Amino acid sequence: MAEDAETINFIVKDKSFEKFAMMMILGTTGDAMDTKMNFFFTFWGLNLLTKKFKPKVAGMPTPMKGMGAKIFLKRMKKFGIEDPWAMIKEAVDNGNMKLYPCQMTMELMGIKREDLLDWVEDPVGAASFLEMSNGGRIVSL
Numbered sequence: 694m695a696e697d698a699e700t701i702n703f704i705v706k707d708k709s710f711e712k713f714a715m716m717m718i719l720g721t722t723g724d725a726m727d728t729k730m731n732f733f734f735t736f737w738g739l740n741l742l743t744k745k746f747k748p749k750v751a752g753m754p755t756p757m758k759g760m761g762a763k764i765f766l767k768r769m770k771k772f773g774i775e776d777p778w779a780m781i782k783e784a785v786d787n788g789n790m791k792l793y794p795c796q797m798t799m800e801l802m803g804i805k806r807e808d809l810l811d812w813v814e815d816p817v818g819a820a821s822f823l824e825m826s827n828g829g830r831i832v833s834l
Contacts, residue, residue, distance in 0.1 A: 701723065702731045702829050702830065704822075705735070705741060706738045714777070716741070721781065724790055730789060731793060731825060732792050733793045733817075734792065736795075745808075791814050792810075793822060796818045799816055
């Protein structure tokens with residue numbers, strides 16, 4: 694993609710398996726297209742970046758939510774997606790996908806930097822995210 698191309702900025706505010714899958718597909722596809730993307734994780738979406746996160750499907754009865762995610766992960770393997778987090782990390786390592794935790798949400802929820810995946814960006818506030826998004830598109834997931 695051209696150097697002056699617009700960055701796509703995503704706001705992730707939900708921790709459901711569906712939001713995780715959308716983030717993974719959009720981020721890794723953008724990486725393959727050499728598109729720069731920033732993902733801002735706020736409110737419950739911040740949980741996606743924690744080391745202990747286990748995805749759950751949103752629209753299922755509570756006892757089945759974890760099982761629903763396992764079924765989707767199994768289906769993803771049939772499409773060649775063995776480890777979604779490894780694909781995301783590769784896009785991050787390539788420099789096309791940046792994952793920003795919300796500083797204020799971290800403070801509100803008592804989440805510390807060491808609770809987050811090692812390869813996410815340093816936390817930023819909402820104003821910083823909006824500044825870095827200036828001139829680009831913003832999409833809410």
